[in-house]
Amino acid sequence: MCIAAPAKVVELNKDDKIAFVEFGGVKQKARIDLMPDIQLDDYVLVHAGYAIEKLSEQAAKESLEAWDELLDVLDEEDRERAESMD
Numbered sequence: 001m002c003i004a005a006p007a008k009v010v011e012l013n014k015d016d017k018i019a020f021v022e023f024g025g026v027k028q029k030a031r032i033d034l035m036p037d038i039q040l041d042d043y044v045l046v047h048a049g050y051a052i053e054k055l056s057e058q059a060a061k062e063s064l065e066a067w068d069e070l071l072d073v074l075d076e077e078d079r080e081r082a083e084s085m086d
Contacts, residue, residue: 004046005067006045006059006064007028007044007045007046008044009021009043009051010027012038012039014032018032019051023046029049030049030050031050035052038051038054042054043056
């Protein structure tokens with residue numbers, strides 16, 4: 001299964017069709033071939049290294065909050081599993 005992750009465009013090089021996007025403080029290169037109208041500070045969904053869809057800031061924040069909640073649950077499960085093995 002593959003998923004697309006929301007990210008904010010923090011650097012843009014339209015000549016090379018590349019953006020640098022930020023996922024929770026981590027920068028990654030993303031191709032923008034599919035989104036020539038992308039702008040700095042836009043929120044996008046990134047899948048397999050490509051920006052595939054523009055998101056509103058509200059939609060991006062809601063999605064990021066959901067990701068944070070999921071990661072918190074997974075971290076808690078990992079801690080519980082580790083404690084049960086001790």
